[in-house]
Amino acid sequence: MKNVSVIGAGTMGNGIAHVFAMNGYKVDLIDISESALEKGMTTIEKNLGRMLSKEYITQDDLVNTINNIKTNTNLSEGVQEADLVIEAATENEQLKLTIFKTIDKAAPSSSIIASNTSSISITKIATATARPEKVIGMHFFNPVPVMKLVEVIRGYDTSDETTQTIMKLSEEIGKIPVEVNDYPGFIANRLLMPMIIEAITTLVQGVAGVREIDNVMKLGMAHPMGPLQLADFIGLDVCLNICKVLQEGMGDNRYAPPPLLVNMVTAGKLGRKSGEGFYNHGSKELIVSKSFK
Ligand code: CAA
Numbered sequence: 001m002k003n004v005s006v007i008g009a010g011t012m013g014n015g016i017a018h019v020f021a022m023n024g025y026k027v028d029l030i031d032i033s034e035s036a037l038e039k040g041m042t043t044i045e046k047n048l049g050r051m052l053s054k055e056y057i058t059q060d061d062l063v064n065t066i067n068n069i070k071t072n073t074n075l076s077e078g079v080q081e082a083d084l085v086i087e088a089a090t091e092n093e094q095l096k097l098t099i100f101k102t103i104d105k106a107a108p109s110s111s112i113i114a115s116n117t118s119s120i121s122i123t124k125i126a127t128a129t130a131r132p133e134k135v136i137g138m139h140f141f142n143p144v145p146v147m148k149l150v151e152v153i154r155g156y157d158t159s160d161e162t163t164q165t166i167m168k169l170s171e172e173i174g175k176i177p178v179e180v181n182d183y184p185g186f187i188a189n190r191l192l193m194p195m196i197i198e199a200i201t202t203l204v205q206g207v208a209g210v211r212e213i214d215n216v217m218k219l220g221m222a223h224p225m226g227p228l229q230l231a232d233f234i235g236l237d238v239c240l241n242i243c244k245v246l247q248e249g250m251g252d253n254r255y256a257p258p259p260l261l262v263n264m265v266t267a268g269k270l271g272r273k274s275g276e277g278f279y280n281h282g283s284k285e286l287i288v289s290k291s292f293k
Pocket of ligand 1: 141
């Protein structure tokens with residue numbers, strides 16, 4: 001494999017493009033607008049600059065990585081030469097089905113099509129294509145250049161060959177893949193969301209405040225971020241969507257999103273990306289949002 005097309009230049013997409021380009025792959029980074037692509041490239045340059053300043057990479061590595069990435073606003077054009085396409089668009093099932101249909105028509109018939117979805121069924125996404133055996137999940141974690149894990153999700157029809165190719169490729173780009181069968185929330189979010197739901201319920205019940213709940217998990221369980229800070233980092237809208245997929249897919253109300261989470265998303269408090277969630281994210285220091293003081 002040489003050519004990788006990444007769809008979506010947002011947080012996950014630009015991180016995935018960064019990692020492949022840094023490992024010598026030619027990357028086509030695709031998004032609907034020039035401004036989204038410019039923003040994605042600026043983030044990649046900033047994160048490479050951070051790696052350069054820590055001497056993890058050289059100036060040549062930085063330049064080569066940037067040169068390995070081409071941007072494109074045309075989806076069909078951007079996947080024409082792809083050996084692998086990784087879709088990292090917004091978490092919306094209808095949108096993903098439409099994108100997969102377009103990729104299936106435009107990409108070479110030999111290419112593998114992966115989705116970075118955090119919870120939408122790979123089996124369902126594969127139905128939009130005529131090559132379900134070549135459709136697979138590659139679930140990366142934020143920040144992609146730092147986090148080692150890739151959940152490799154096998155849909156109902158994903159072939160052994162496709163799975164082995166993607167497991168091997170994940171290792172080649174310095175990640176540690178874990179093979180998972182297609183079931184709601186896979187492993188990561190099936191385990192993570194109940195913790196976030198329980199942290200929110202603990203807050204609502206007045207057991208302790210935002211910082212105290214997070215400190216218990218940070219200091220007592222050695223998590224790099226507490227569950228409420230992590231929910232802000234992931235995006236409260238993303239957490240809400242994953243909870244709904246889990247609740248519906250498992251038919252189990254243990255995964256029901258807490259009303260506080262629904263209200264915060266309705267009010268536009270989406271966490272880090274909107275500037276406010278359980279914390280205020282305006283400054284370097286983590287300050288608990290005034291709603292929870
Ligand atoms: N690109 C490159 N390097 C980065 C980076 C990026 N975007 N972000 C951070 N880093 C590097 C820093 O340079 C630093 O490197 P050194 O340790 O070598 O100095 C290191 O990562 C740590 O960063 P910081 O010192 O700035 O900050 P930190 O120690 O607070 O760590 C963090 C930041 C890595 C994000 C850490 O807080 C962490 O691991 N948090 C948990 C992240 C997590 O759980 N992610 C998964 C979310 S779930 C998901 O993505 C999927 C889903 O389906 C919901």
